[in-house]
Amino acid sequence: MPLAVLPFPRIDPVLVSIGPFAIRWYALAYIVGILLGWLYARALIRDERLWGGPAPLTPLDFDDFIVWVTLGIILGGRTGYVLFYNFDHFLADPLEILQLWKGGMSFHGGFLGCVAAVVLFARWRGVPFLTVGDLTCAVAPIGLLLGRLANFINGELWGRPADVDAVPWAMVFPGGGPWPRHPSQLYEAGLEGLALFVLLALVVRAGALKRPGLVIGLFACFYAVARSSCEFFREPDPQLGFLWGGLTMGMLLSIPLFLAGLGFIATALRRPALAPAPADAR
Secondary structure (H helix, E strand, O other): OOOOOEOOOOOOOEEEEEOOEEEEHHHHHHHHHHHHHHHHHHHHHHOHHHOOOOOOOOHHHHHHHHHHHHHHHHHHHHHHHHHHOOHHHHHHOHHHHHOHHHOOOOHHHHHHHHHHHHHHHHHHHOOOHHHHHHHHHHHHHHHHHHHHHHHHHHOOOOEOEOOOOOOOOOEOOOOOOOOOEOOHHHHHHHHHHHHHHHHHHHHHHOOHHHOOOHHHHHHHHHHHHHHHHHHOOEOOOOOOOOOHHHOOHHHHHHHHHHHHHHHHHHHHHHOOOOOOOOHHHO
16 A cells, blocks of 8 residues: 555444344434434524514424424435445345345435425425425535445445645545545535535525525525535445546536426526515414
C-alpha cells in the first residue's frame, strides 16, 4: 500500500450488540435522521416569520406524519433498490427482500415513497400536500448526511480508483481491492447532505415556504446535480456497471428527478405567494 494512502478507519458497523440483537450505525443513522428532521420541522412550523403568519399545518400534524414518512422511506427505499438495482437477485430469493439489515436502499425509491406518504397523509389530514412536501424536503438532507456517513463507516459504496498524487485522501476500502479509491461516501455526505441542507435553510429563511412547492423543486434539482456529480467518483454497482453512454443508474434516475424539480420551481414562482390560513381555521 502506498505511504500516501490514508488508512481506512475500521469502525465496527455494529454499535451495540446484546445477545442476538444488534444496533448498527446504519440503523442509527435512520433513527437519528428522522428524529432530528422531526425536531427541525416542528421549529419551522412554529416560526411564523417564515410563513407570514400561522403555518397551514400544526406541529401536531407533523407529529402524526412521522409514522407515514418513515414507512414511505423504508418501503420506497427498499422497493426502489429491488427494482432499480438488483431485481434478478431478489427474484431468485424473494425472502431476502425482508432482510433490511444486510443493506440495500435506493434514494430515488425512498423519494417516491415519501411522495406517496405526503400525498396520502395530506388528503387524510386535510392539509396542503405541497407544504408537507416542502417541510419534508427541507429536513431530508439531515438524514442523507447521516446515511452517507454510515455508508462510509460500513465501508460500502466506495469510490472509483484514484491517483494518490492527485487525491492524497484516497483510501483502500475493505473488499474494494488493493487500489486506493475516492471516499465518495464523504463527497455525497458533503454535497447531498451538508451543502443541500444549508442551501434549503437559506431559501427557507428567505421566504420559500410562502411559495408551496419551491423547496421541493430546489431539493430535487440540487440533489440530482449533486448525486450525478458524485457518481463520477463513485464505483458503479457491480451487478449493473456502466449503462447507456457510460452513465450509471444513479445518474439516469436523477434525470427525471431534475426535470420534475424544474417543474415544481416554475410552477411555484409563477403563482403568487399564498396567504397562510387563519389560526382558528386549522
